[in-house]
Amino acid sequence: MARKRGTKYQADVVIDGVRKRPSFATLAEAEAYENAVAKGLPEIGATTFKKFHETHFAFIWGDNGAPQATQYGLDALDQFIPASKPISEINSAFIISVVSEMKKTGVSNATINRRLSVLSKLLKHAEKMEITRKPPMDFLKEAEGRERVLSRAEEAKMFQYFDHMGLTLSGAVVRFLLYTGCRLGEVFSLERERVSEGRVTFHYTVTKTSKTRLVPLIGPAKDAWDTVRKMSALDKPFSLLPRDTFRDHWNRFRGHMGLLEDDQFVPHMLRHTCASRLVSKGIPLPQVMMWMGHRNIQTTMRYSHLAPKDLDGAAKALMEDA
Template identity: 30%
Template sequence: MGDKKTKTLPFVTSDRYPGVRYREHPHRKHGATTPDRYYAIRFQVDGRRVEEGLGWSSEGWSEKKALVEMEKLKTAAKTGEGASSLRERRAIAKAKRDAEEAAAVQAEKDSLTFGQFFEGTYILQEVADGKAPRSIIREKQLFKKWIAPVIGSMPMKTISPFHLERIKKNIADAGLTHRTAQYTLAIVRQCFNAARRAGAFNGESPITKIKMPSATGNARMRFLTQDEAGKLLDALAAGRSRDTHDVSLLSLYTGLRSSECFKLKWADVDLEGRVLHVMDTKNKHPRSVPMPNNVVAMLTGRRPDPCDLGELVFANTKGEVTAFVSNAFRRAVEHLGLNDGITDSRQKVVFHSLRHTCASWMVQRGVPLFTVGKILGHKTLTMTERYSHLAPDTLRAAIDTLEAAATSPAPKVVALHAG
């Protein structure tokens, strides 16, 4: 508030309060007629002169207030308690503010929940980094289904290995594969790593203290018999979820994954040619799958008139891609007791069992493994070879041919002579 000219004016010592000094602004007034005064103090501490500038009367300073301030500093200097100069007081005040700000930042970190970081930072960063949209959708689905119910509302610093083991158990109890648990826990690991990089989390990630599920022996072995499949479809038809029945029928007789069913559009359905064009696949390689009569009839009954080819065949209530199979499927399985007494998740009937059943039935009926792999969309024949044990007659016939060749007399060779 001062200027160069004001700073060159001499100080005037107060008549009433020794040590209190002031100088008056040549133009500015404080009140109607009184010049604005700049106050300062001067005193001795251990033989050392101390001078401190305080402020203007227009800022609230007065001779008496300046005296009180001087006495505080002198007392502090004598007793060693508190700041003995304004510079020291300002330093103490700044240190206090810095400590309070650091405490506030730490408190914010400590209260940051896993869900807040996942939705407010992690996913946004994944989008900015150009992660594939289908991967982001999948991560959101797994978060909503398995992660959020256990740790979504928990502060990140309070999450322990115990909570992550609970996520693993919930996935296993639902009959899902180790691969699902691997993917889900990988999201948790990536979130903690991202939080540490962003400075939002300082501790050790609890993911380092649990054993990640192994994909070894992850393949499902259980498939439905014709009778079990019929009863399951009947139970679904008797329920109130037509979509669950229809999508189950589709997967059972075409081998489509649930995600492939849910992303199917009417433009992909060729009812006349009896073919499905599966465009959005897990391995990103589109394929065409023939439809049996029962699937053609089901889709014909579902097709709206007029039909928007861009619409999803199995859209949710918002017209968007369905995220998960309805609980109606699980309830039907429980009602029929298909999983009673079964503890091995690979042997439990889940929606994916319909795709496995489709493949198993084809192999049992002599469809070549190469053809089955093409229908299922397997990237390699190795993925299809796990069904080879379901074709014992074909394999036995091959061995019997070798045995017959070994035991039968060698055919007589007739030499041919020219001439």
């Protein structure tokens, strides 16, 4: 049982047969540590913001198919939340102040919401460990269909740039992203055996939604795959290219286009472009949902404004066999 020792509070637990008596600044932290150990959760360690997310990252997001994206979100939060900030002091008022500071940097509401989602999950974990109570969190309104998409002219310049600069692997990645609509993490995790008979299987173990989907491998995406699998003998061919190297190449391309200030001109934009093109060509939303691997139809509905408004085709279908 936790007790006071001098100016500190000492917890008393047994882990793997070994008795431990770590000290904490407050009684609440000491008791939270004892509760966490009793529940079989990872040790708390320090309960300051940065130390907490570093200690518990693997436990919270280790099964995520794209943990790097989460890490980028935490890195961004580290710029606005002091490393020494106790988790227990992150309340609604503090979160509002953080959002205000993020807005001053010019990032989009969508980007802020992704960061808040990461923070929300972290605080929910802290609440389970009885360290704090997760405060209510209001997400910002995102404009419908505001996601940046790549124009056909920009696509041509993108392919030309990577080819001209001799960045073959990065050129293959952008082609694969654009013509499969997959996530960046899914590219680098794609196993050779998942591609066969003109289709690529994005397995549930690496997808964001824990669902497996089968997508046709066509055009530039097929060319990209053929290029990479010949260049690499690895089980995951795209992993021949370090992810950080790809991001560096992308940022160089972004600078070449004069779009360094466009915070939506990011690799994930290629996924939005794929979905937008499918919908604008009249592909039914349920099919687009299956192609993209969206968790629910509401996500796909963000692209509904791009669907053809001409209902003559629907009218013709009603009259068939009449």
